[in-house]
Each structure stands twice: as structure tokens, then as C-alpha cells.
Amino acid sequence: MSDISLSNGGGRGGSADWHAAGQSQGPSQGPSHSYPLLVRDHGLGTALKLLLETLPYALARWGVLLGFAAACVVWAIVAVGGAVWLGTHVASVFGYCWLLGILLLGGWIWGAILRYTLHMIACGHVAVLTELITHGRIGNGSEGQFAYGRRIVMDRFGEVAVLFGFNALIRAVLRAFHNALDTLGDWLPAPGMKAIVGLLNTILSAATRYLDKVVLSYDLTRGGDDPRRNIQDGLVYYCQNAKPILAKSVWMVIVERILSILLCLLLLVPAGVVTVWLPEAVREYGAMVTVFIAALLAVTVRAAFIQPLFLICMMIRFHALIENQPINSTWVGYLDGLTDKFRQIGR
Template sequence: MSLSNGGGRSGEWHAAGQSQGSSQGSSQGPSHSYPLLVRDHGLGTALKLLLETLPYALARWAVLLGFAAACAVFAFVAVGGAVWLGTHVASVFGYCWLLGTLLLGGWIWGAILRYTVHMIACGHVAVLTELITHGRIGNGTEGQFAYGRRIVMDRFGEVAVLFGLNALIRAVLRAFHNALDTLGDWLPVPGMKAIVGLLNTILSAATRYLDKVVLSYDLARGGGDPRRNIQDGLVYYCQNAKPILTTSVWMVIVERILSILLCLLLLVPAGLVTVWLPEAVREYGAIVTVFIAALLAVTVRAAFIQPLFLICMMIRFHALIEHQPINSTWVGYLDGLSDKFRQIGR
């Protein structure tokens, strides 16, 4: 792989890549030391761990269903209020009500939902990290929710900050991906711009898991310096970019296929729900059925399918960096590539 934006950067990339596998030059010893009992990142292993931690997946699904139902009520109030104001007062008030409730209310609603799901996901990641590294939860006497809640509360500052750092982490990864000719190396065929653009989109979607992977690394590594843990996690990602991104591409493709199949399968129960709705709603039966199916598919995908691939990514990451020296050249490279990397430290 090579950098696409200049010879100087390309030299840094090749220097980092050449010293990645050795302990000489700018490489140090492994910056972590923790056991690893699970190394197979296949879907079978991930499914087994997901079933073992099913209470967290069910809790996330229940929260998402509750928010989805409330969202439907919120949308009804927004549209109904706009229609009433437009009919009885003035159309401009109706438009203002609709835009105000959808934009402001939707933003607040989305922030609350994202933060709630983030906290549940962090508890889930804490439990999964224990199973991957030690094969048990805590000292063996705590339940999953008790352990996850204890870890999240003990590290509440890190968990809360990581929610805000997600945008910074993605910005660093976006700068890193843009600087690589990764796809040109994988698809050395002329005239492939459309496919390369599609794969770039896939890579962008794949990085959604990395903030939780970095949290898993922070939990497994421990210590009192989460800032360094997060930065080292990003450095390890860059050192192992090609195998991780190769895995990510296939994961995202399979995830999309499963999501489409899931939506089609849920059309049947969605149709049954539509039949039970009031007659005024049943007049728009096809639209309502598709809407309900899509809403159910989104919640099931977020509660079960996405955590499945998160587990795959966590195992892949931990297995790749096991006993691997960290290359300090990458720290300077990322520091110069994006100021967001420095902001993570601050």
C-alpha cells in the first residue's frame, strides 16, 4: 500500500510499514499484556458469544422498540399539529411547527437515543471483553448486567468521553483512509472509479465499530491512562489496516444482505399489525406495512446483527495485536495527518 498524496507522506508510510513487524528502529515492545482466549473471528464464534450475552441484545432491542413506538407517536403529533395549524390558523404556522418539531425535536430525540444505546453497548462490550480475554465474567459470581453496570460506572468518565470522541475517532480514520491507495492496490484495474467509490462508502460504514473496539482494548489493557489506551488503539488499527479493512468490507456486505432479507421477512408480521390498526390507517395499507417492516428491521438489525459483526471486529483486532510491538512512527504520522488525533489526547 502507498500514500496517494505525495512522496513525503509515502516515505512515512513505507517506513512505518517496514518497521511494523520488528522491534528495531521506532518500534517498541507491546504496550499491553492481557490474556486472549478467543482468536477465531468467524461468524460462528461471534454468534456463540452473542447468544451467551443475549440479555444485552434483548435489552437493546427493547429500548429501540420503545423509542421506535414513541417516534411514531412523535411523528403523528408533528404532522397532525402541522395540519391543524395549517387548516385553522395559517399554512406558514403549520410549516414552522413541522420543521421545528422534526429538526429540533428530532435532534434531541436522536441524541438521547444514541446516548442510551451507547451506554448499553458499552456494558455489552465490557462483558464481551471479559469473555474474550478471560473466558468468564468478573470473578464468576456477578451477573452480566451487574458486571457491565459496575464497569461502566467505574469508568463512567471514559465511557461518556468516548461518546463524544466518536466523531474525532472517525475523523482520524477518514483522514487515514483518504491518504491510502488501499483500494487501488486491491483493485488494480483501470476504469474502476465507481466501484472504488462504492467500496470507500463501505469502508466508511465499517469504521462505525471502531470506537467500541477501542473501548474493548482500553478495558482489556487497563491502567490509569485511557487517553494513551485510545491513541494506542488507533495506532494499532493503522498498523493492521489492511487485514482489518479486508474483514470489514466483507462484514459490511454480509450485514447489508442480511438486513435486506430481514426487511423482506418482516413484511409478513408488519402486514398482520397493519390489519389490526384503525380503518383510517388501513387505507394506506401498503405504505404502512412497508414502514412498520422497515422500523422493525432497523431495530432488529441494531440489536442483533450489528453486535454480531462488532464481536467479529473485536476478536479480529485483539488477535492481530497480540504480542505485536507498537510502532511509534505511526504516532508521529497520525499526529501530522490529522489534528483530530492530537485533540483526542487533549
């Protein structure tokens, strides 16, 4: 941590020095958490074992995604077919209006209903994973995974629902924090390498998309009735341990992209088989249809199995890093001055 500092002018707190904050560690509070931690290995092997142990949640997520993917295909056929028919038999402007309206409505359904459904499933999954990471068992050992996950989500429904709404605030805090870092300057000292800073910023943005679920895991382990404080503390802990977390998450994003490309290539074969079964009018566009089906299947498999795998890695890494670590109140003040989004979470 000591070799990363905040750049000048990085927000209202841009003049603060991360290097000094990391070195002084003060003023500090005592450890603001007290819970066991049985799993500390954040490698892919351990994550894969936990994913297989909680496979019902991955399969449930995949089932939902496949259902929505099938609906998406039907929706696209209705949109394009309706637009062609209206453009041919009525007027082209009606065809364009139909296509735009259907696609916008479909985008809203995809972005709202599907996102919230997956959020609820993911929260149940995180609850089960948190129990396995901290206690090695689910509840008292007599509950099934779905029963436990549903009970935790319903008992703390307010926190789960609030976290869904807090996603935008959490990402805004992270964006402000990342913009204030000299991380890329430290990692890329060669002048000619600065050209890829924009690409690496994109990677960093993607790498931290798991953090809202990691913060939920931290909130579940903390318990209590102040989830807003727990979310703030989770963000502070992330800032205190940003370098090892980002180093881990960047590699995760790279491996995830490689696996996603390989997955898409592998799925071209079953997608070709599906294309053969489709009506002759559709088979005329065989190559395009095959690639579309393969990409659609790859997206569902990636979201259901690959992304949860890296979420587990991030959860374990986070819990292991903050074990018995006091919160540095300097960071609380820094984030409070860096962006008003951090204060909004507290309110």
C-alpha cells in the first residue's frame, strides 16, 4: 500500500496523501468486526470448490438467464418481423417506430426485471457463500441452501433492496476514488505505455463490479441493524486494501475475458446444431444466426458460472485482508471529502 499515492486535484480530497494515510494508520478505530474466517485461500481452485458446493444457485441463475435469452430471441423476431411488415404494408416510418418502441420496451424489461431477479438470486448465493467462508457450514446444518438463502434475504430484505439501489452510489464512490489514484502511473513508468491508460481504467472499472456483493457479504458477517454504516465501512476497507484487491481483480478480469472467448468458440458447435433445426427462412442467414446463438449462450454461461467464480475469489480475498484490521478514520474523512456519494450512503 505504501507505494501508491493520491494524485493532486483528484476531487475535493485530492490534496490528501494516500501514502501518508497508509503509513500513519491513524487515528484508527478498533477492529469494527468480529467473526470467524475458515477460508483464506483466494485461488481459483478454492473458488471452484465453493462454486460446485453451491451449484444450485449457479444453475438457478443460468435457468433464469436462459429463459430471458429465449424471450429475447422471440422479442427480436417480433420486433424485426413487425417492423418489416409495417414498413411493407403501411409505411416505413411505422416500421421504424415499431422497431424502436419494441426494442426500448425490451431493454427496460432486460435492465429492470432481469437485473433485480438476478440481484435477489445473487444475494441468496452470497449469504450461503459467506456462511461457508466464515463458518464452514450453512446455518445450523439442518437447512438446505435455498432455504437458508431465502430466509436470510427475507429477514434482511430491507438491506438487500437498499443495496440494489445503492449500486449506483457505491460505483460513484469507487469511480471518484480510482480517479484520484496514481496507480496507473506507478504500474506503467515507461512514457510510451501511457497510451494504454484508458484501456486499463476500463479494466479497473470492470474489475470492481463485484464489490457491491462483497460489501453485502461483509454486512452479513457484521450483522446488526445499521447496514448503511456497514456499507461505508466496507468501502473504507476496500480503500485501505486497494492495491492487493486491484492487483487480484485485474488478473481476474483478464482470465475472465480469456475464458469467455474460449467459451464462445466452444459454443459455436451446439449453436450450429440449433441453427440447423430452425426454419429454412432463418437458415439462410446461418453464419450470423450461429454466431448470435453462440454469443447469447456464452453470455448466460459466463454470468451464471464464470462471474460467480471470480466473485468468490474477491470475497475471500477481501475477508482475508481485513481480518483483525482496524478502520483508519483518516480514510473515512478522506472519502467523505472526496465525494458526496459517500455521505449519501450514510444518510
